[in-house]
Amino acid sequence: MIEIKHLSKTYKTIKALQDISMILPKDEIVFLVGPNGAGKSTLIKLLSGYIKPTTGEVLIEGKDVQVDRSSLLYMGYVPENSPLYPEMNVYEYVKYVAGLWQMNGDEFDQHLRVVVDKLQLTEVLTQKIDTLSKGFRRRVGIAGALIHNPEILILDEPTEGLDPNQKHEIHQFIKEYAKDRLVIISSHIMEEVEAIADRVILINKGKLVWDGVPEELKKAAPDNNLDTAFRLLTKGDMQ
């Protein structure tokens, strides 16, 4: 479980996030949505422990992510654009991540089989990362985040730039993975929310604007459409 308490982040004079509080339990696919520059990626980076908050705290299973780095043991995180090491092949990359997690050989082999099968990476396992397509690179990034079977998976815009087939594959995977786990996805694509979200958190200009199930968010629009609700809430016509 993740608990966010009065989280704020200010970059010089820019208030990227303002007093965000929420609880994210297991067994949910949570979408963080909002327009570009709303603060979604900032919130994701704070959840992952990559950046420090100006005020407030992020607790993962009761541990402050800034104070106790063992809180990261619960988490798998794929940053925006899924950064990888181009000179490595897929197997080497996943093995490297497993090494950082101090997984032993048997554990790694067992998890590798499962992850490679789920993400359909068998055919590219020995291929260099810089020769892979965008879709495969995203899957490799997710494979690295999953190799240690985390309870919390955080994905920052995982389907950005992918074709519809690739998006569908990622969605199917996320649905299956989210059973008994927490998956947090940052996105501004409302069709993804409709496809797989259990809960939607809408952020605009650093503030929490909406927190609820997708069906309730739809009802907020006259035409029962998520895109319309998104537009109305973020353009300030409705709160």
Add this chain to the structure above:
Amino acid sequence: MSVVLTIASKEIHGYFKSYMAYILLGVYLLISMGAVFYSAYFFEYNNRNLISFFIYQPNILNILLPAVTMKVWAEEKRYGTLEFLLTQPVSYKKLVLGKFLAAWSFSVLMLLMTIPFAVYSNFLIPLDLENVCAAYIAEIIVMGAFCALGCLISACNSNVIIAYLTTVLGGWVWQNVNFNAILYYFKNLFPMLKSRLDGVLNFSEYYQQMIQGQMGIETIVYFGGIIFFSLWLNIIIIGWRKG
């Protein structure tokens, strides 16, 4: 420790995969041997302690080792993998140590490739093997100091070229500037330490002793201190840079 070795192993594999390693090793040998036989008059001087080899090593290392260390952190930032790395459950200490060990190990490999030259020299002129071994060990420690400084400067930069140039400049300053001027005021504050403060920060004072096989405790403290302080600052900068 296994995490440190995992990180170091990944870095070293990266050097060889990009062919950078082969080029650096080749260039190092070429320049070192060129310096020994054409600039240092190997056959004209008494080289029982291979002084002609060691005398130019700091200058050579100052050009080549930054090419090893420049990408250590700057490239992670450039590729975006720094965010991935700093969100793994690995302490900054282990990350810094792993990358430093990789750079240092590679530089030691560079040095070890000159062993055949030392063996060859021993057939030409009987070497003072004790002195030569001590000088090689001293050179390894000096390489460690260069690598630690290079890694620190790489951590301060996002641009690999700037990291390289800054490290070369920093290394040149470290080797050539007379720090006695900085210590002038300390000498007046602590007159009883006046004689001991002479040259206490100067690279050349320690290096000359080391390559003649005279490595005292002050030398180990000096270079060890540079390694320790650079790595410590490196850890702080990584934590600070993450935002």
